[in-house]
Amino acid sequence: MCGIxxxxxxxxxxxxxxxxxxxxxxxGYDSAGVAILNGDRFDVYRAEGKLSALSEKxxxxxxxxxxxxxxxxxxxxxxxxxxNAHPHKVKGISLVQNGxxxxxxxxxxxxxxxxxxxxxxxxxxxxxxxxxxxxDDSHDxxxxxxxxxxxxxxxxxxxxxxxxEPETIVAFKAGPPLILGVGEGEILLASDVQAFxxxxxxxxxxxxxxxxxxxxxxxxxxSLDGITLKKPVVALDxxxxxxxxxxxxxxMLKEIYEQPRAxxxxxxxxxxxxxxxxxFDSLGMQGAPTPKEHLxxxxxxxxxxxxxxxxxxxxxxxxxxxxxPIAGVAVDVDIASEFRYRDPVLEKNxxxxxxxxxxxxxxxLAALRLAKEKGLTCLSICNTKASTIDREADxxxxxxxxxxxxVASTKxxxxxxxxxxxxxxxxxxxxDLLTEEEETRLVDGLLALPxxxxxxxxYDTYFKEAAQELTNYKGFLxxxxxxxxxxxxxxxxxxxxxxxxxxxxxxxxxxKHGPLALIDQGMLIIVICPRDKFYEKTVSNLExxxxxxxxxxxxGSGDDKQLKSISKHYLGIPEAPWMTSGILSxxxxxxxxxxxxxxxxxxxxxxxxxxxxxxxx
Ligand code: G6P
Numbered sequence: 001m002c003g004i005x006x007x008x009x010x011x012x013x014x015x016x017x018x019x020x021x022x023x024x025x026x027x028g029y030d031s032a033g034v035a036i037l038n039g040d041r042f043d044v045y046r047a048e049g050k051l052s053a054l055s056e057k058x059x060x061x062x063x064x065x066x067x068x069x070x071x072x073x074x075x076x077x078x079x080x081x082x083x084n085a086h087p088h089k090v091k092g093i094s095l096v097q098n099g100x101x102x103x104x105x106x107x108x109x110x111x112x113x114x115x116x117x118x119x120x121x122x123x124x125x126x127x128x129x130x131x132x133x134x135x136d137d138s139h140d141x142x143x144x145x146x147x148x149x150x151x152x153x154x155x156x157x158x159x160x161x162x163x164x165e166p167e168t169i170v171a172f173k174a175g176p177p178l179i180l181g182v183g184e185g186e187i188l189l190a191s192d193v194q195a196f197x198x199x200x201x202x203x204x205x206x207x208x209x210x211x212x213x214x215x216x217x218x219x220x221x222x223s224l225d226g227i228t229l230k231k232p233v234v235a236l237d238x239x240x241x242x243x244x245x246x247x248x249x250x251x252m253l254k255e256i257y258e259q260p261r262a263x264x265x266x267x268x269x270x271x272x273x274x275x276x277x278x279x280f281d282s283l284g285m286q287g288a289p290t291p292k293e294h295l296x297x298x299x300x301x302x303x304x305x306x307x308x309x310x311x312x313x314x315x316x317x318x319x320x321x322x323x324x325p326i327a328g329v330a331v332d333v334d335i336a337s338e339f340r341y342r343d344p345v346l347e348k349n350x351x352x353x354x355x356x357x358x359x360x361x362x363x364x365l366a367a368l369r370l371a372k373e374k375g376l377t378c379l380s381i382c383n384t385k386a387s388t389i390d391r392e393a394d395x396x397x398x399x400x401x402x403x404x405x406x407v408a409s410t411k412x413x414x415x416x417x418x419x420x421x422x423x424x425x426x427x428x429x430x431x432d433l434l435t436e437e438e439e440t441r442l443v444d445g446l447l448a449l450p451x452x453x454x455x456x457x458x459y460d461t462y463f464k465e466a467a468q469e470l471t472n473y474k475g476f477l478x479x480x481x482x483x484x485x486x487x488x489x490x491x492x493x494x495x496x497x498x499x500x501x502x503x504x505x506x507x508x509x510x511x512k513h514g515p516l517a518l519i520d521q522g523m524l525i526i527v528i529c530p531r532d533k534f535y536e537k538t539v540s541n542l543e544x545x546x547x548x549x550x551x552x553x554x555x556g557s558g559d560d561k562q563l564k565s566i567s568k569h570y571l572g573i574p575e576a577p578w579m580t581s582g583i584l585s586x587x588x589x590x591x592x593x594x595x596x597x598x599x600x601x602x603x604x605x606x607x608x609x610x611x612x613x614x615x616x617x
Contacts, residue, residue, distance in 0.1 A: 009186025037065020359387020
């Protein structure tokens with residue numbers, strides 16, 4: 001995945017690059033590096049580990065130049081060591097990449113045959129060599145890059161500097177985002193506008209196979225065949241998102257506590273608060289007018305495809321469990337990496353929904369492009385405004401969760417669940433399945449969610465105290481039926497991500513088709529069992545597990561004596577209508593994973609091997 005940032009201007013490139021990389025650390029945090037002009041050389045500094053290791057290394061270093069590039073890495077090819085960290089320098093060429101060169105092995109073979117020596121295991125170094133070799137012929141960085149791009153297969157965004165043109169950065173992309181920030185006497189380049197929004201709000205979004213040459217405070221964008229392109233400069237209406245733990249031990253815990261507010265922020269734009277009615281008039285991009293034909297397509301649709309990855313996929317699955325019974329619209333939910341390659345047969349007049357906190361997940365973006373190609377109306381549910389998925393969708397619902405720093409998503413997930421509640425009601429209303437009274441009652445129920453969620457935050461202390469005992473379990477089985485099933489899946493994912501223990505989410509009714517064989521004293525069965533129409537069936541499944549020696553931790557509604565009697569641990573969420581009970585049960589499963597991981601001494605905010613935004617396949 002990785003984050004890249006470039007700077008040309010009058011400020012200290014070291015400071016600007018480090019600040020920018022800090023904002024991009026969510027994209028990868030196993031090593032980092034910079035190449036900054038010093039005299040007539042680009043000096044490269046790299047460090048294994050978090051960005052703080054690079055900052056320490058750079059603290060005493062002074063650079064005379066006013067230009068540089070930087071990188072924070074999520075390893076794809078080669079271990080996260082200093083020698084694999086970017087920038088990769090070959091002769092006078094230094095290069096950083098966000099992405100993957102899929103045919104790198106073939107290209108490397110050709111270079112080895114020519115006698116080229118490699119100093120890393122990365123795919124990126126191959127590109128640095130290709131450009132360096134090309135420079136021997138063309139002596140022009142843009143021309144060299146133009147002839148190298150056609151040789152590359154994969155998805156990438158790159159920044160390149162050359163000691164033969166020391167005032168210049170050349171950047172190009174095919175897949176991952178790359179945005180140019182146009183400031184007063186300075187130019188920045190980054191994977192995410194947040195890396196430069198403190199310096200300028202004027203942005204140029206580069207498209208695939210475009211090349212930008214930045215020289216001093218000027219820039220020029222070319223097509224691959226050298227034609228100069230006029231690109232719009234967008235004035236971004238975005239504030240710098242400051243990360244601050246606000247006294248919490250971790251960002252994740254702070255973000256769990258922010259969830260009541262996040263849900264209120266997600267609901268408010270789509271509800272007429274005073275009259276407790278739905279208000280779906282503003283599905284345009286960031287306040288732009290709603291494209292009427294697409295809104296019509298949504299209102300009339302008979303089938304919906306929801307496509308996403310990771311936690312967002314489970315949010316999508318939750319959407320299916322709401323939309324089908326409430327609005328009578330058939331919903332298919334797909335993992336984006338499967339959807340894009342399985343030649344999906346898509347019904348005409350269907351609507352496709354893409355859920356993505358970051359708005360940049362490569363597979364989700366590719367799935368959106370496929371659905372658009374097939375003529376479907378595409379609705380995005382994103383947290384990051386002006387992200388690629390947001391910009392390319394036809395209709396937009398915003399999570400409005402604010403900056404989410406913890407790699408394991410919490411508030412964005414819960415905000416999405418609440419948006420699916422609204423969407424299900426909107427679709428039911430469009431199909432005349434909802435009376436005004438019902439609409440008002442259900443909207444009122446949703447608006448009550450934040451205060452019920454506040455009550456669930458009290459489980460923080462409970463899990464803090466229980467965590468040590470929970471470390472004794474080697475495995476965790478999460479069970480649920482109906483809309484508690486996606487919550488069970490999300491609970492298991494959170495535990496895997498954070499505590500590095502084996503956890504699986506299962507539909508409770510599937511227990512007897514395999515998982516029962518796993519039951520022993522070392523496996524904790526966590527069941528989400530609110531008082532809904534599945535209650536008795538789920539309790540029967542628990543009895544079956546109990547009869548085989550299973551240890552049960554149940555999350556039920558209120559003071560449920562029956563559940564208590566079969567459980568070693570019991571937690572009662574507030575009694576709530578079916579539509580909203582699912583959201584309430586998310587909080588305990590998040591807190592369980594958080595406190596268990598913390599008790600095990602893990603880095604909760606930046607779990608090993610993961611990244612928050614996945615811009616490679
Ligand atoms: C990564 C993150 C997850 C996230 C998933 C999808 O795996 O670690 O927390 O759910 O990507 O990301 P998106 O930004 O598309 O929601």
